[in-house]
Structures are given as structure tokens and as C-alpha cells.
Amino acid sequence: MVSPSARVVRLLALMAAVPTVALGGLAMLSQDSKHVLAHGPLISDHAEVACDACHVESAGSIRQQIQAQLHYALGSRATAVDFGYQEVTSKACLACHARPNERHPIYRFQEPRFAQAVQMVDARSCLGCHSEHSEQVVHSAVGVCQACHEGIKVKNDPIDIKHEILIEQKKWESCLGCHDFHGNHAIKAPLHIAEAISAEVIRQYFLGGPDPYGEEKLYEARTE
Numbered sequence: 695m696v697s698p699s700a701r702v703v704r705l706l707a708l709m710a711a712v713p714t715v716a717l718g719g720l721a722m723l724s725q726d727s728k729h730v731l732a733h734g735p736l737i738s739d740h741a742e743v744a745c746d747a748c749h750v751e752s753a754g755s756i757r758q759q760i761q762a763q764l765h766y767a768l769g770s771r772a773t774a775v776d777f778g779y780q781e782v783t784s785k786a787c788l789a790c791h792a793r794p795n796e797r798h799p800i801y802r803f804q805e806p807r808f809a810q811a812v813q814m815v816d817a818r819s820c821l822g823c824h825s826e827h828s829e830q831v832v833h834s835a836v837g838v839c840q841a842c843h844e845g846i847k848v849k850n851d852p853i854d855i856k857h858e859i860l861i862e863q864k865k866w867e868s869c870l871g872c873h874d875f876h877g878n879h880a881i882k883a884p885l886h887i888a889e890a891i892s893a894e895v896i897r898q899y900f901l902g903g904p905d906p907y908g909e910e911k912l913y914e915a916r917t918e
């Protein structure tokens with residue numbers, strides 16, 4: 695049973711939520727107001743991506759959702775439904791970004807052997823390393839490779855300071871200096887550590903700066 699005071703709390707929460715939700719809903723629909731109500735700017739490469747490419751309306755009409763919220767407030771529903779729009783998931787990203795050559799496909803990391811790694815970085819979801827509504831393009835650490843690559847052996851290692859040594863010395867920020875993460879840039883990993891991109895330049899890229907791996911990509915994302 696839900697106590698009367700808990701019901702009051704839920705009702706107050708509902709009254710506070712309704713106007714915000716109505717405005718949020720309008721923001722999705724009206725092109726003029728979208729910049730005002732969105733959480734923040736989209737990353738510049740997404741300037742032309744429509745809001746509803748990522749934000750999918752919840753099942754049921756707004757009226758049904760309000761009713762469900764009311765029933766919840768009155769204690770006759772066990773859980774609240776999410777209001778208006780569903781949580782953004784990787785499914786939305788993959789609709790435009792699925793690639794046959796993906797080096798680190800997210801589905802792989804569901805496997806139990808990655809259980810510890812995904813505690814460090816949730817590689818099962820695009821949103822484990824990317825977000826939206828901020829200029830930041832990547833929010834993982836530059837040395838994120840450590841979560842999974844402690845044990846790699848590169849056969850006939852061609853680089854001047856061998857991978858084994860880099861790992862022994864915990865040079866985890868060096869990896870992205872020679873390899874991109876997804877393998878989608880048209881680049882070849884250099885053989886000399888002196889040619890590696892510096893961690894500082896990569897950090898700037900993560901924050902929204904120029905792409906140090908160059909413009910040319912093996913697969914371009916869909917635009918809609």
C-alpha cells in the first residue's frame with residue numbers, strides 16, 4: 695500500500711513535471727524553439743541531424759502517458775512510464791553509423807569475458823564514450839585502451855618501441871597516437887613513435903577540435 699503522504703509527494707512531482715514535459719514535447723516539434731530548449735549544442739558534425747533521429751517518442755499518446763502518470767501518482771501503478779521521449783540508445787546511432795569494418799563492435803562487449811573491462815568503460819554502448827548536447831565529441835579517457843589491451847602480443851612487432859614495452863611502461867595514451875579506435879579513418883599506423891600524434895592533440899579532438907586522423911573516412915555516416 696502507498697501511504698497518503700507518499701501519494702501527495704507523487705502528485706506534487708506530477709504537477710511539477712507536466713508543464714516541463716509539455717514544453718519539452720513542443721521543443722521537439724517546433725524548429726524555431728528547438729535551440730532554446732535543447733540541453734545544449736549538438737556536436738558540429740550533427741548540425742544537420744534531426745532531433746527525432748535520436749529522440750523517439752514513447753509508446754502511447756501523451757494523453758495515455760498522463761493517465762498512466764496519474765495512476766502512478768494515485769498508487770495504482772507500480773512504476774512510472776517515461777514521459778514523452780524514450781531514452782536515447784545506440785540503436786539510434788547505428789542507424790547512421792553501422793559499418794562493416796568496425797574494429798570494436800559494441801555487441802562483442804556483451805560477452806562475459808569483458809565484464810571487468812566494461813566496469814572501466816561501457817563499451818557495450820555508444821553512449822559509454824560519446825554523448826550529445828555538448829561540444830565534446832568523445833568523453834572517454836585518452837588511455838581507455840588499457841581496459842582491454844593489457845595482454846596483447848603483436849607478432850613480428852614492426853614498431854621501434856615495441857608494444858610490449860609501451861604496455862610495460864603504461865604508455866596507454868600512446869595508442870591513439872598511431873591507431874584510431876573504430877578503424878574508420880583511411881590511415882596506416884606509423885612505425886616510429888616520433889610520428890605518433892601527441893596525447894594533447896587527441897585530447898583537443900575529444901573536446902571538439904580538429905580531427906587529427908584526417909578527413910578521409912572509409913565509411914561516411916548516413917545523413918538521415
Ligand code: HEC
Nearest residue numbers: 721722728731732733740743744745748780781782825826
Ligand atoms: C545524435 C543524437 C541526438 C540528437 C540529434 C539530439 N539529441 Fe537530444 N539527447 C541526446 C542524448 C544522448 C541525450 C542524453 C539523455 C538521454 O540519453 O536521453 C539527449 C538529451 C536531450 C534532452 C534532455 C532530456 C532529458 O531527459 O534530460 C533534451 C530536452 C533534448 N535532448 C532535446 C533535443 C533537441 C530539441 C534536439 C534537436 C535540436 C536533440 N535533442 C537532438 C541525443 C541527441
Ligand code: HEC
Nearest residue numbers: 739743747748786787790820824831905914915916917918
Ligand atoms: C541521422 C544520422 C545520424 C545519427 C542518428 C547519428 N549520427 Fe553521428 N554523424 C552523422 C554524420 C553525417 C556525421 C559526419 C560524417 C561522418 O563523421 O561520417 C556524424 C559524425 C559523428 C561523430 C564524429 C564527430 C567528429 O567531430 O569527428 C561522432 C562521434 C558521432 N557522429 C557519434 C554519434 C552518436 C554517438 C550517435 C548516437 C547518439 C550518432 N552519432 C547519431 C550522422 C548521424
Ligand code: HEC
Nearest residue numbers: 787791800816817819820822823832834874875876877878
Ligand atoms: C570505448 C569507447 C568508445 C565507444 C564505446 C564508442 N566510441 Fe566512437 N570513438 C571513440 C574514440 C576514442 C574516438 C576517436 C578515435 C577515432 O576516431 O576512432 C571515436 C570516434 C568516433 C567517430 C568519429 C570517427 C569515425 O570513426 O568516423 C564516430 C562517428 C563514432 N566514434 C561513433 C560511435 C558509435 C556510433 C558508437 C556506438 C556504435 C561508438 N562510437 C562507440 C570511442 C568510442
Ligand code: HEC
Nearest residue numbers: 797798803811815817838839840841842869870873874875
Ligand atoms: C572494451 C574492450 C576494448 C577497448 C576499450 C579497446 N579495445 Fe581494441 N580491441 C578489443 C578487442 C576484443 C579486439 C579484437 C582482438 C581480436 O579479435 O583478437 C581489439 C582489436 C584492436 C586492434 C586490432 C584491430 C585489427 O585490425 O585486428 C587495434 C589496433 C585496437 N584494438 C586498438 C585499440 C585502441 C587504440 C584502443 C583505445 C583507444 C582500444 N583498442 C580499446 C577490445 C578493446
Ligand code: HEC
Nearest residue numbers: 839843846848853860865868869872883884885886887890
Ligand atoms: C608508433 C605507433 C604505434 C603505437 C604507439 C602503438 N601501435 Fe599498435 N600497432 C602499430 C603498428 C604499425 C602495428 C602493426 C600493423 C597494423 O596493425 O597496422 C600495430 C599493431 C597493433 C595491434 C595488432 C593488430 C593485429 O593485426 O594483430 C594491436 C591490438 C595494437 N597495435 C594495439 C595497440 C595498443 C593497445 C597500443 C597502446 C599501448 C598501441 N597499439 C600503440 C603501431 C603502433
